[in-house]
Amino acid sequence: MKSIRLFLLAACALLLAATPARAALKVLACEPEWAALTQELAGDKASVSSATSAKQDPHRIEARPSLIARARNADLLVCTGAELEVGWLPLLQRESGNARIQAGQPGYFEAARFVSLIDKPRSVDRSMGDVHAAGNPHLHLDPRNIARVADALAARLAQIDSANAGHYAARNRDFQNRWQQAMARWQAAGVALRGVPVATHHKNLNYLANWLGMKADVTLEPKPGVDPSVAYLGEVLAKVREQPVKMILHASYESPRASRWLAQRTGAPAVELPYTVGASAAAKDLFGLYDELIDRLLGALK
Numbered sequence: 513m514k515s516i517r518l519f520l521l522a523a524c525a526l527l528l529a530a531t532p533a534r535a536a537l538k539v540l541a542c543e544p545e546w547a548a549l550t551q552e553l554a555g556d557k558a559s560v561s562s563a564t565s566a567k568q569d570p571h572r573i574e575a576r577p578s579l580i581a582r583a584r585n586a587d588l589l590v591c592t593g594a595e596l597e598v599g600w601l602p603l604l605q606r607e608s609g610n611a612r613i614q615a616g617q618p619g620y621f622e623a624a625r626f627v628s629l630i631d632k633p634r635s636v637d638r639s640m641g642d643v644h645a646a647g648n649p650h651l652h653l654d655p656r657n658i659a660r661v662a663d664a665l666a667a668r669l670a671q672i673d674s675a676n677a678g679h680y681a682a683r684n685r686d687f688q689n690r691w692q693q694a695m696a697r698w699q700a701a702g703v704a705l706r707g708v709p710v711a712t713h714h715k716n717l718n719y720l721a722n723w724l725g726m727k728a729d730v731t732l733e734p735k736p737g738v739d740p741s742v743a744y745l746g747e748v749l750a751k752v753r754e755q756p757v758k759m760i761l762h763a764s765y766e767s768p769r770a771s772r773w774l775a776q777r778t779g780a781p782a783v784e785l786p787y788t789v790g791a792s793a794a795a796k797d798l799f800g801l802y803d804e805l806i807d808r809l810l811g812a813l814k
Contacts, residue, residue, distance in 0.1 A: 536556065536557055536558050536559045537554065537557060537558040537559070537587045537588060537669070537672065537673055538558070538559050538585050538586050538587045538588075539554070539558045539559065539560045539561070539586065539587065539588045539589075539590060540560075540561055540562075540563060540582050540583055540586040540588070540589050540590070540613075541560060541561070541562045541563065541589075541590045541591070542562070542563050542564065542570070542589070542590065542591035542592060542596075542597050542601065543562060543563070543564050543570050543591070543592060543652075543788060544562045544564065544565065544566050544788045544789040544790050545652040545658075545788045545789055545798065545801075546562075546590040546591065546592070546623060546652075546661075546665075547560050547561065547562035547590075547789070548789040548797050548798050549590075549658065549661065549662060549665060549798060550588075550590055550665065550669075552662070552683065552687045552797075552798070553662060553665055553666050553669060553680055553683050553684055553687060554669055554680065554683070555679070555683055557669075557673065557676050557679055557680070558588075558669070561582060563579055563582075563583075563604070565790065566764060566765065566786070566787065566788045566789065566790035566791035566795075567764065567765050567791070568765055569765050569766075570592070570596055570597065571596065571597075571599060571737065572599055572600070573600050574600065575600050575603045575604040575607060579604060580604060580607045580608055583604050583605070583607075583608035583610060583613060584608040584609060584610050585610075586608075586610060586612070586613050586619070587612060587619055587672060587673075588612075588613070588619050588620075588621060588668070588669070588672055589605070589613035589619060589620050589621065590621045590623070590665065591620075591621070591622055591623070592622070592623050592624055592649050592650075592651065592652070593622030593623060593624035593625060593646075593649070594622075594624035594629060594646040594647060594648075594649035594651070595645065595646060595649060596624075596649035596650075605620075618668065618671055618672055619672065621664075621665060621668050623651065623652070623657075623661045623664075623665075624646065624647075624649060624651060625664075626660050626661050626663075626664040627651050627657045627660050627661065629646055629647025629648055629649070629651065630647060630648050630718060630719065630722060631647055631648035631715060631718060632646070632647040632648075633645065633647075648715055648716075648718055648719065650715070650716040650717070650718070650719055651719055652719075652788070653716070653717060653719040653720040653723075653787075653805075654719040654720065654722065654723045655691070655694075655695050655698065655723065655802055656695070656723065657719070658691065658798060659688060659691055659692070659695075662684055662687055662688065662691070663684065663688075666680045666681060666683070666684035667680075690799070691798075691799075694799055694802065698802055698803075698806050701806050701810065702724045702725075702806055702809075702810075704810060704813060705724045705725065705726055705809055705810070705813065706724065706725035706726070707725060707726070707727065708726045708727065708758045708759075708813065709726070709727040709729065709730075709755065709756070709757045709758055710726050710727065710728050710730075710757050710758060710759050710760070710761055711728075711730035711731070711732060711748070711752060711757045711759075711760045711761065711771075711774065711780075712728050712730070712731055712732070712760075712761045712762070713731070713732045713733065713760075713761065713762035713763065713766050713770060713771055714731065714732075714733055714736065714737075714762075714763065714766065715728075715731060715736060716763055716787065717761055717763065717785065720785075720805065724809070728761075729755075730748060730751060730752060730755075730757060732745065732748060732760075732762075732770045732771065732774065739767075739770070740770050742773075745770060745773055745774060748774060749774060749777055749778070752774065752778055752780075753778070756778070756780070757778070757780050758780060758812075758813060759780055759781050759782075759783050759809075759812045759813070760774050760775050760778075760780050760781070760782045760783065761783050761785055762782070762783075762784055762785070763784075763785055763786075763787035764784055764785065764786050764787050764788075764791040764792070765787055765791075768782060768784060771783075771784075781812045783808055783809070783812045784808075785805055785808055785809070786801055786804050786805065786808075788801065789801050792804055794807075
């Protein structure tokens with residue numbers, strides 16, 4: 513009898529060893545910030561990659577065959593939405609042939625649907641440049657939006673992978689606790705930035721400025737997405753001389769030339785800010801991104 517029990521236990525062990533573990537979800541994020549957030553929420557239950565890097569303009573990338581192949585195998589596509597990826601995402605979805613990640617399916621997630629967007633235009637036409645009808649899509653630079661998106665994304669992960677719903681909920685609770693503590697620290701440090709006038713290259717930093725209470729009334733681009741000419745920068749210079757700014761900001765993926773041109777003529781420092789995760793050695797995750805943003809802004813102010 514004992515030998516039979518041992519045989520059955522051994523057989524069960526072999527059967528369990530031969531049974532393949534549930535494959536991790538394959539998640540393709542459109543931008544590094546959403547890849548980082550998904551990894552925070554999913555842990556080892558997902559294999560996560562990003563379609564873009566921190567040094568790329570998320571408005572303009574190519575849907576290369578290698579990227580299409582990743583989209584073809586994805587269980588979940590996590591993007592910003594609000595037309596940020598309008599120049600390449602529809603092609604990626606169409607060419608992938610993946611029914612799971614099409615608009616309206618559970619496998620397609622848009623962060624912009626879960627926050628209130630700023631800078632909504634009253635009307636839009638081509639003469640206005642790269643203006644988004646739904647509002648400013650660069651929403652991840654307000655940490656309060658990250659918290660809101662995290663709740664929605666955790667729920668979506670649980671919907672797609674219900675067997676691990678408890679895992680995603682627990683990781684989201686842990687993330688939210690750590691994120692709220694970090695936000696309190698950043699807000700306390702950022703009090704010195706309240707009311708500080710700044711110039712920005714593009715309106716991609718408006719959420720950051722709004723959250724910290726900075727005055728971002730000067731933009732170096734004549735129209736969104738249009739590089740400034742020297743003549744236009746001359747107009748900006750005249751405006752800044754009448755209403756001085758404390759710093760001139762540009763995102764890490766943007767050319768620093770215009771910011772440096774203005775800095776040389778005003779004495780205000782040109783400051784490159786990491787736009788997303790991976791833009792600097794310190795911005796290795798979402799927490800590091802905001803630590804670096806606050807540190808660089810305070811450093812320039814001093």
